[in-house]
Structures are given as C-alpha cells and as structure tokens.
Amino acid sequence: MNYYPGLGYSQGVTTAGTARETTTRTGPGAARQHTLRERNLELVARAVYEVPEPLSRAGVASATGLARATVSTLVDQLVAAGLVRELPAVTGGRAGRPAVPLVPAPRSVVGLGLEVNVDYLGARVLDLTGEVVSEQVVPGALHDSDPTVVLRRLGALARDVSDGVAAAGMTVAGARLALPGLVDPRTGLLEVAPNLGWSSLDPVPLLGLGDLDVRIANEAKLAALAELAGGSDVAAPDSFIFVSGDVGIGAAIVVDRELFLGERGWNGEIGHVVVDPAGPRCSCGAFGCLEQYAGKEAMMRAAGLPPDSALSALVACLTESGTAGPAGGRAALPAGRALGSALADFVNLLDVSTIVLGGAYTELLPWLRADVVEVLADRVLSAPFVDLDVRAAQAGPQAALTGGARAVLQAVLADPAAWV
Template identity: 40%
Template sequence: MPVNEQAAPGRVGDVRRRNLSLVLDSIARTGDAKPSRAQLAAGTGLTKAAVSSLVAELVESGLVSEVGLYRDGERGRPGQGLELSTRRGVVGMEINVDYLAVGLVDLGGNLRFSSTVESRNRGLKPGDVMTRLAGLAAEAQAVAAGEGIAILGGGLAVPGLVDERRGIVLSAPNLHWANEKLEANALLGEVPLGVRLSNEANSAALGELWYGGGPADFLYVSGEVGVGGGVIIGSELYLGPGGSAGELGHIVVHPEGPACSCGGAGCLETFAGQEAIFESAGITAGSLSGRTDSLHSALAANQPRAAAAVHDAGTYLGVALASAARLMDIEAVVLGGHFAELGEWLLPALLESMERHAPGLLDPANVTVSGLKHSGTLLGAAGQVIRSVIESPFDLVLAAKPA
C-alpha cells in the first residue's frame, strides 16, 4: 500500500523503502509492457511527483532502465517506458549428482549465458565440488563483464534439504552429504547480496512459476538422478514446518521395492530416477549425455527394454502423483528435468496410472511438461535473489548514491 511520505514524520525512511519496492514490483509485474511514470502513478496510487523521484533513484542505482518513447494518449508529452535493468544480473548455480551448471540471469529474467558440464559429484568432498563450480562461475562472471552486466549476487541449488540461513546442506543422500557447510559466498567473491543456498526442486518450481508460465497452484516434479518436488500454493513456495515439503521421490510406491539412498525401500526414486531408468533399459555405460542420447534413440526405435523402462517409470510416477493429489488437493502438475525430456513416452503410462489409482481427480490437461527443462533450476535459483532485490531495493539504491 502506498504511503504519503509527508504524512509520516519520523518514518520517512521506512515509507521510502516501501514505496521503492512498490514501484519496482509494479515495473516487474508488467513484464514486456514497459510502463511509463504516469502509468505507474495510476497503478500504485502514488503521486506523479513521488513516482518520478522514486524512478530517478531506481534508474540511478542501475536497477531500472528507460526504454523508448510513446504517448499514453493523444495529448501530452511522450513518456519513457521503464523495465528492470538488463545491466544488472544474478548468477544461478546448480550442483547435481552428475553435473554442474551455471547461468547468468539479468533482472528482467533473461538467461544471458549458461553452461553445464558433466561431473561425477557423488561421494566427493563438498570443497572439491565447490572448486569445480567456482571455475564455471568465473566463466559467467567473464561473460557479465564483457556485456557490461554488474553481478548483484548468486543463487546455488543443491539436490537436498538445506538450511539457507546457515549455508548448510542438511541431507543430500544422492551426493552422500550430511550436515555439510558450503562456503557459497566464495563462489563469486565480493558481490553486494552474496550467494543464497536453496533446494534444487524448489528452485526449479519457482523458475517455472516466474519464468515458465506456471499456474498459481501446482506441484513441480523434478527428474534427475533423484526425484524431487516443489509445491506452489497461491504463487508462493510451500516448504512445510521443516522445509522438506514436496519430497515426492521418497513416497513409497512399492512396499517390497529396492533399497533407496534415503534409507527406506520402494521409493519412487528407485523406479523413476534417471539412473534407475538407465539401468532398467540396459544402458549402463558411457557419459550422462551419451546414455541420454542412447535412451532417446532406443525409445524412438521402440526398443522393448527401453520402452518398458520408461513405461514402468511413468506408472510408478502416476502412483505417487495419485497419492499426492489425494493428500494435497493439487490441481496441476508440471514435469521437469528428464521427465520433461521423456514426456512423449512417459505421459501415456503416467496418465493411465493416475486414472487407475485416482480416477477423475486430476484433469490430464493439467499435467504438463515444462518448457524450461533443465534451465528452470538456474532461473529459480537466480530468481530468488532477483525477487529479494524487488522486495527490498533500498540498500542497493542507497549504495549507488554519491558519498
């Protein structure tokens, strides 16, 4: 809610903080529309003079850019459009079991650079993995410098339960990590906002929400070596009291099934995780990209063993989603990671399984494949930092003012 600064003596600083965020959020929400100052005043309820002053500070800080000239109507002077700056950015980073990835995302949500390298991280010491990741992060920083993009901070996503405040990976069974402190801030050196730690599936869910056109309420299913989930309710990430909501991969789908990395048995991950599908399909040798290509080729050729492996994965995923839908009353599901890549072969078995175990509960049209695929995690990890800038730009605005 906008506040008149003159009506709040002694609290002008707090009022200005709120109104800076209000204006920046309004610019962010308009997307490609690029509102003028007059349009922002009309939309926020602030005076035109107040908006002009706030926008001037946001432009000076580099968070907002002025673009083009157009008329709001037939009369009056042409106004300049406003957008989140493409000259400020955040580095999204991901550690997964068999690869590392980085991406440079500008404030407008454009993925300006990305790089993924295969890396067998299971069982490695966190420090060794972080050293490898720092090399990739340096590539993103070099690209940013070459394009004149100032890096404000970073987001690091890992496949496990994290304590963001303390920068600790509490449990990442597929990496064989438990209670490991990550020196995430060292990845980018001195940046204003540091590096924020998050769960991989949760980051991917947020990436889908903010940049993939996801609905306001959905369950995101992340398919990698492990299977994760992110729950979005009312356009907000739901973590649960302990921060572990959405652990779809460890729903038991077969009580007599094989042992799982979590210590249990018969979890979805043991049937629908990437390695489980490769093994079931008889594709066990080669690099990750090589095995992925072999699986897709075998599926395209309708080879029975590969087709059966993906069919079984889809069936068990349908069992897990039927249970999740009954428990949580979810209305939509978005499949990401290798599930998105296998969508054409996986979806028929998944939908058949859901209809068998929860008939009529979830409209098949609401089970979709993410268009972001693997980039969703990078976008979501970076996007969390971008959202923090939008929600609280005051310190960055203040730092940009001449001493």
Template identity: 45%
Template sequence: MEAKIKSVTDPTRSPTPPPGPGHVSGAGPTGRLGGFGPGPVARLGRRGISRGLTGNGAPQEDLDAGSGRRERPPHHRAQRPGARQETLRESNLLLITEEIFSAAEPPSRADLSIRTGMTRSTVSRLVDDLLAAGIVREGSPIVGGTRGRPAVPLHPARGTLAGLGVEINVDFMAARVLDLTGTALAEELIEGDFSASDPQEVIPQIGEMALRVARRAAEAGARVVGTVMALPGLVTAEEDHLMLAPNLGWRDVDVPRLMCRSLGGPERLSQLPEGSPRLAEFGDFFVIANEAKLAALAVAQEFSAREQEEQTFFYVSAQMGIGAAVVIDGIVDAGPRGWAGEIGHVAVEPGGPQCGCGSSGCLEVFAGKRALLEAAGLEPDADAETLVALTEWEDEPGERARQAIDRAGWALGVALSGAVNLLDVDDIVLGGEFGPLADLLRPRIEQELRQRVLAARWSRFRVRETSIRLSPATTGGALRALRAVVDEPLRWVPQAT
C-alpha cells in the same frame, strides 16, 4: 574424477554463434531464460532473501540478561516497524518496482500514478531513484493522439544488476548469471561424475567456475548482487548448511563456509574485508537452497510470464534422484523448514528394491534416471533422448525400453496421486530428465491419477513439461538472488539520490 567443460545451450533461446576452440561460454547476452518480465514475478518461499545477507543469525529481539526485559530493537530490526519518512519512501519505491516488473506492458510514469494513487511528482522522484540504481530503464517515447508529453515506457534494466545461480548435481556442475530482464549474461557447465564425491574437493571447483562466470558478467558491465547455490538434498532453514544429499554422498556440509575458505577468504561473506575483490564477485550474499525448489521457481516464472497469470502446479523433476516442489499462485512453498517436496523418497512399493536413502521401494528406485536407464538396458551415461529413440524400435530392446518407461509412469502416477490428494493441485509439470519423456510418461501417469485421486471425477488433470532443459535450478538460483533487488530496491539506490 573426470570432468569436462562445455558451453551451455538451451532450445528456448535464440541461436548464438558456435564457440571457437577452447571457448567455455559467452560473455555477452546469450538469450532469455524466463526472467522477471513481463508478467507476475514468481517467488521462492514467503520470506525475503535478506535474512541470508549477513550470515550471522542475529535475532530480531534481544533479551536484557540483567532485567529479563526485552530491549526495544533498532527500527530496522523491529518486527513491525511503524511508518517513518524513510520507511514510507521504501514502501512506495517497492510498490513502484513491483508494478514495473509485473506489468504485462511497460508502464509510463502516468500509468504508475494512476495505478498507485501517488502524485506524478512523487512517482517521478521514485522512478529517478530506480533509474539511478540501474533497476529500470526508459524506452523510446510513445507519441499518442492526445496533447502533452509523449509517454515514456519503463522496463527492467538490461545488463546492470544481476544474480548468480550455481548448481552441483550428480553428473554436472553449472553456473549462470541473469540480469533483471532474465537474459543470461554468462554461463558455464562442467560435466563429470560427482556421485559419492568429497565436498572438500568439489566445492573449490564450483567456486572457481562461479568466479569465472561472475567475471564474464562483470566484463559485460553487470554487477552481481548475490549468489544462490542449488544442491540436490536437504538444506537448513537458514540456507547456510547442507544436511544430506544422498546421491552426492554428502552429509553435514557448511557449504558457504567451505566455499569462502577454499577461495582464500573468511568463513563468511559478511566478514569480507574491504579490498577483497575475489569473493566480493559473489555479491552481497551467498546462500544455498534445494535444487528442485529453485528449478520450480524458474518454471513458475516461465509459465507466469507466458500465460500472464500466477501459476499453481506440482513440479517433479528427475536428475539422478527425483525432486519436487509445490507452487501456489506463483510462490514455491518449500514448507516451514524448506524440506517439502521430497517425493523421490515416497514409498510406492514398501517391499520394493533398496533405495540409496536407506529405505526401500522409494519412487527413485523405479523412476529415477539411474533406475530408468538400467531397466531399459542402457548405460548410466545415456540421455533421455536416447531412451526415447530406443522405444521406437520394434524388437526386444525397444520393448524393454517401453516397459521401463511404463513402470516409471506407474510409479510416478502412484506418488503423484498421493500428492494431488493431499495438495488439491491438478497441474503436474515434468522437468529435468522427465521433460523429453513427457509424451511417453503422460498416459500412464494420467491413468493412475484417474484411478487413485478421490476427486478425479471433478478434476481436470494436466501433465505438461517445461521448455527449460538445461540446469533450470541455476536459472532459479539467479532469479532468487535478483529477488533481493525487487524486494528491497532502496538498498541499491545510490546514497547521493
């Protein structure tokens, strides 16, 4: 299996000096990638990530085997715990954290007191907790025209707590560490052919790459709080088991267990003994999630921060396969088991070509990267930019490329029309390999939407692309890991405070 390592660049970020010979990726800040602020904070699913921290699957309620009665659970495991002093502090701390991270303009302590109704002294104590935890930082005082102390704006902290996002896909693996401002502290991408690969061989490579990236972030002074790994397939609701990834050729893989064991650790991070820094660099948890859902999370954060309001759209992305996710008011709704969005295996022509999933006529066989390049007469390793350039030729290859894109646009339009009819979502966002092709795909997609969507007459469709080009799922994975900080800030506050 041939693979090569290269540094990651993204057109959405500030220019950085070119790497020297043998350089993999920068250890210092490499730019903004659609982080938490300013603006509403996007979320993957309606459950917190804390259920993936222990990995032991303990139920919230236990049955007494002798009496058949339900024993009263400990307070921290109760389904709806009543308010006590510590839970009141936790709730108030969460409220203050959310206000700071979602504010369009950095608030001061006085602003937070007004917005939350808490006293100034209470707000100050809670802000001191967040400062001690490295969750927020103070900006330069702002001197106004009124008497009193200058207002001190509060921002998400830089380079303190960070999330690690990891991805394996058919033609690359990648890792990225983001801090609470959305700045990439370290990242790496390895190109290769991982289709029909052996997870026993590939996962150790991913683990070593992830550790390298985590260590570079640590050298920059950040602490990784947790790791979320993106996979192009079906993942269990517990986020600890890959059920099926057709394009990788993987089936029934316990990814966290294999990752830990391959790196010389226990089967779960929760079993990690003290004094084991190697695996501890992954943070307090290691969970897996669907690649398209995590990419949609990154896009939702990008749009929410840019437009200062929660976004609703249907995200569809192409790598070798096609994944999708629906985002409602900034929340990526993955479905009750996390399996929603498998639009690549929606049949657009039931009698069509055979798909790798075992069915026929799926969207992927018309609009997937492999199918699109083959129809255009290009090699499998060609990129979307090459295809775009080919469409400008006034000859037979150019015509073939235009026909391939038109067919892909037709197939996408058919599948997306069904999604719009079911979900009542007017915004379509194209990502992955579809991003550079958006201008070429848009006319045919919109044509099919106008023709096939029942409410088309009263709808205003918008087909747009994301500016995140390289491995958005790693960004989404890092953002998802950082939700553990925003959702449970008290967990990271030093005990002494």
C-alpha cells in the same frame, strides 16, 4: 493467497523474533514513514517488471493506485539506482504528451546462479530482464567427489564469470548455490547430498568468493523458481508441483508464485513415497519407493538398458519400440503409473492441481503423460471439481542455475530501497 479470509493466523511480535535470531530485536514489524517508501518502491518496481509491455509513469500510477506525483518520485529513484530504464518517449496515435516507457534495466544489476550436480558444475548470470548475460557449464562426473576440490573449482568458475560482468559495469547482487541434497538455508549447511557423496559441510566458504552474498538452496527448489519465468509462448502457472526426475526424484511446491518450503525446506521428497510396500527394497531402507519405479536407473532397467545409460539411449529405445506414446503398444514405461500414484497422494495432501515435470521426465513426457493423467483422474479426490494439468518443464537445461540467479534478482526486486 489465502482463500479463507480470516483463517490465516500469523503472529506478529513473537514469531518474528524466533524466525531469525540474527536480526536486531528493535521493532520487527513497526511501520514507520520510510516503511511506506520501501513498500511503494517495491510496488512500483514490480509494476515495471511484471507487466507484459512497458508502462509509463502514469500507467504505473493507475496500475498501483498511487498518485502520479508519488510514482514520479519513486520512479526517479529507481532510474537513478539503475534498476529501471527510460525508453525514448513514444508518440503513440493518441493525443496528449507522449509517454516515457519504463523497462527493467538490462545489464545493470545481475544475479549469479551456481550449481553442483552429479554430472556438471555451472555458473550463470542473469540480468533484470531475465536475459542470460554470461554462463559457464562444465561437465564432470561428480558422484562421490571431494567437496573441497569441487567447490574450489566452482568458485574459480564463479569468479571468472563474475569478474567478466563486473568488468562490463554490472553489479552482482548476490549468488545462490544449488545442491542436490538436504540443505539448511538457516545455517547455510549441507546435511547430506547422497548422489554427490557429501555430508555435513559448510559449502559457502569453500567457494572462496569473499564477501559476495552466497546462499545455498536445494536444486529442485531453485529449478522450480526458474519455471516461474514461463515458456516462450505459454505462461507459467501460479501454483504447481515441480517434479524433477533424475537418479533421485525431487520436487518443489509453488503456491501463488511463492515457494512453499515447510519447516526447513526439506519437503518434496516424493522419490520416497511408497507406491507398493511389496515392491523392491530402496536405498532408503523402505520397500517400493517411487524411486524404485521412476528413478533413472529403474527406468533404464525396465527398458532393458544398463542402469547408467544416458537419457538419450532410453529415448531412442522408446522411440523405436513403438509410436510416441503408450497408446501405440505396450505401456512404454511402467514408471508412468507409479509416478501417477505418488503424484495422486501429493495432490490429495496438497491441493495443487498443476504438475510440471522436469529433469529427465521432460523428455520422457510423451511416454509418461497418459498413464500419469489416468491414475491422477482415478485417485485424486477433487478430480471431478478441478482441471488437473500435467505439463513439461519450460526452463531449459540447468534450470537450477537460472532459478538461482532469478532468486537473487527477486530479492533485489523485493527490496529495491536497498539499492537506491
């Protein structure tokens, strides 16, 4: 992760205390015997989970570098905890005792993703294999809604879904609530969600989900996590900027398969990068923000549609007005160059060369991509030395629900010792 060996500068004792005041102060990083066990359990679990085809105990041993004997005891614990399942031994062509393939246990421990967005409420349950076990998504117009009412409805939805999977013998390891706004994950408070009309509230208790471990996060951040699963054919990039275009425009930064959140998780506000200070005034008070060019309403207006039209109307309009791409005629979407310009700033400031376009941009990509790529090639300083990649999101609808559930499961995977 750190290509400058020896430049990383993390402070052991002192920061560990300041980062989370809630943890007990006894030995934040002291490594004991059981630390070894925890770490190696995680290592073995990841080896089982993050490999294209099942490994045997011996395979895990050679993949991790641990001794076969050690792997055996660790795997036995994971199997006993229900996190790993043994498939029937397969006698595969080769000589020797047949190997027992190990796979993530389906439908045992599951994660719950929750989301309130402008036009829907949803709850989705994923198991350790990444399959959707259960979900409910309810459309609704939630701008300027009452958080108490909406969150109670979402809580009922969550209980419904959650009770269902619990009845089938699964354990819900926790939940993540995705919200379109500035959330502070340390305190669990929502500062402001402009498009919902919500501000300064503590959403988790309003869900009424009892003692289930529910944490909140920004919607774009969780959607980016969903991207890490990759598409059916294409693998997910290890590092990328995820940009989600809708009424507002949000982004998330993933480096080496890990979210980069800045100090408070309030980064990625690309919608208010200035594209042209002589441009139209933005709701944020500045002039010429990206949102004024590539936000949903601006794109609708530019296409001569009412600002609150559905995305499908814009797609239809673009499809009939020319070939599927700007090469076929006039630049179909002025948003393209503006988006490219803001992304060029982003790439120059961050050095992440893959850009994943999500939300409305996924469907609009054919009309955006050429302009974005061209502006990036012109404006990114490292462009001569780097392959810039602009691609469509793969995670499917309500990506934040999937990402939230995945985040819960990643936490399980990061500390399987808590489950044995």
